[in-house]
Amino acid sequence: MAKQRTPPPGQIKIKKAFLELMKTKDFHSITTAVIANQAGVTEGLIYKYFRDKKDLLYQVLEDYFNAFQETIETKIQSTDSSIEKLKIIIATSLASYTGNRVFARILLLEVRSAPEYFHCSAYRMVQRYARTILDIIRQGINNNEISREVDPKVLRKVILGAIEHACLGEILFNRDIDTETVSDNVCHIIFKGAQS
Amino acid sequence: MAKQRTPPPGQIKIKKAFLELMKTKDFHSITTAVIANQAGVTEGLIYKYFRDKKDLLYQVLEDYFNAFQETIETKIQSTDSSIEKLKIIIATSLASYTGNRVFARILLLEVRSAPEYFHCSAYRMVQRYARTILDIIRQGINNNEISREVDPKVLRKVILGAIEHACLGEILFNRDIDTETVSDNVCHIIFKGAQS
DNA sequence: AAAGATAAGTAAGCATTACTCACCAATCAG
């Protein structure tokens, strides 16, 4: 059996300090010196646990995405309808993003600009998330819930784009958002269409 | 009358060099030394024309967005139908992003993570673009083209999100994209719905 | 065309930053 020991206190303190700093600053303007200071450790220790500053970002993202993924996969088992599953994903993702704004900012704004992100393990979890959505769409087309006219991959793009943009402004400017109402509205548009 | 002189050659060279570098590297990993070298000027000159490295990014973005905005506003005058206008915006934006991948990357990936971007003049043009979309949606609701059930701002979010995500993967991984087909598909989903 | 003013461009240096490395201290198995 794997040892599964609790991580060393220094590592935890570094992650916590980093998350705290990310609440008010963007990644690039957070310095290693400040992280170490806030965590109450030395700069060198950061590099004992993380390959570099970005690795810290990716690991922190991964911690979150694990929980996110699990929540999603559990919730979508509550129904057999593909459209219902997709609605759950939209609502849950939205709630998750707005409830964890730091993570949302990391995922939607910070990591994507760095090419090496797409080779890190956190990205692999995003791919799995995207894959889940695609599978549900395909299933929905098979059992005639979803129109044969739509390209599954394009529908996925629309769904992912809608989720992200639905909360982006609110995350950027720290505004409140009524996720349920917005989520219902998004679903109405995507599944029933905006045309009258 | 405004002087409207051509900008000094140094400034042009810096912008060009920067754009060239942005084709293969992300903003943060491009150094001022390399920009200056590629442009054939000294590092100091960059700071004569641009407040800092980010200001260079913003100015280059603004140059592009001016052209983008103009194209959009001209094209949407070709029809009176609100839905047609929105379709034109979706198609034009998509084509514009995929045809100018460097700018798309700047706009969709690089600038947003820095808080000060939202106070720069390039962002003001984005706001105007978003405002245009909202106005069209409201008009569409008024003349019964668009369902009264949809919240205009949410519809805008879905449209913007769909546009961005529709080309994001292709931009990130430099894949080809058939903008027309994708655009038609996106419009079908947003206006007629994905449900069968 | 000379003088004065402004714009374009330079070269060197400064402060900060991410990152490294040699070392210390405590724990614990053999």
Next chain:
DNA sequence: CTGATTGGTGAGTAATGCTTACTTATCTTT
């Protein structure tokens, strides 16, 4: 006791973004 593993330190270093004091070219105006 010994020696190895683990958690942690602190003084560096190269490189980067940015500043500044300066020179040279270009334009205006008389």
